[in-house]
Amino acid sequence: MVDILLKKGKEKAVLQRHPWIFSGAIDKIKGKTANGDLVCVRSAKHDFLAYGFYNAESRVALRLLSWDQSQLPNEDWLRQKIGTAVKNRAHLLSAANNTCRLIFSESDFLPGLIVDQFADYLSVQILTTGMDRLKPIIIDELQKQTGAKGIFDKSDNSARAHDGLEDAKGLLWGQMPPEFVEVKENGIVYRINIADGQKSGFYCDQRVNREVVARYAKDKSVLDCFCYSGGFTLNAFAQGAKAVTSVDSSALAIETLKQNMALNNFDTNAHQAIQNDVNKQLRTFKEDGKTFDLIVLDPPKYAPSRSALDRAARAYKDLNRLGMQLLEKGGLLATFSCSGAVDIETFKQIIAWAALDADKEVQIIHQFTQPEDHPLRSSFPEGEYLKGLLCRIC
Known part of the structure; x- marks a missing residue:
């Protein structure tokens, strides 16, 4: 195994069990190594630090796996990590919930591996070269652990390009x-398209938050923005919403939502589905004098990196300002960000700016986060990406 020596003083994060080492921290590579190779990481004094995957093409040149010199990340190690992750989610799967995230990359000590279960099928995303080379073992162990009928590759994520990998998609x-x-979440039935749907096929990270928001929906008029396949819409109807308007720019999302409404026998006469850019539609609602009792804003990732933070902050502020303007006193805004670069304190500040611009007073009455199948590893704060606020207009 090739040794990689870090520059003096660059071992601090490794000793704190952070799983990333950037290329600038590397001093020497003692031998020849290829992308995806397992390597031994050592300090400038040649002390053992960790084992990890190396990739010369990635800004994150080393993704660390084990900090115990006696625990070599071999096939048995990999199978054990997969088995532990799957077993830790077993209590989440039931007749009412047969979908969840089984493996969450670095947070499950398996950098670059994401696995979601959708009823009898698994959707797999492999985003790093090291994991890609272990694909046969990963697939074999997933089949043994879950008994899935089929395992589908959804590794068509732009993140693969950072590791010099091409998109991969197929059985x-x-x-x-x-x-x-057909999957069930919170007792609600969804038809999802694994092969052509967004991300892994369905956003199971909002499972708990959909349920919480829906508790406030009874007898209310609800606006669900960036609705995708209708998670917040369907939960709102399940809890007695008076009427729901759903907006998304995707024709496939709107069509899937309509199918999901019919599957659950919800009142289609109380539902309006609009295919349009959300910001444009919010402005149209304002021009028409339209208001709602409860608005959900669940946009895509506006800040893929910290370099995009300023631009993303403006986008989040404008979106939330528009939403607040459609709420009367006492109205509720459930607003989210899935950008890891935007922490919760920054997001609260953005909401405060939006409230000022909208000439509204706002109370934050609930704080949302990601569910337990998307765990937060204490040594890897970057794994915390989903956050949200439930705000009351005063």
């Missing part, structure tokens, strides 16, 4: 998922 094992797979 990895077993049966090809049908065009639509």
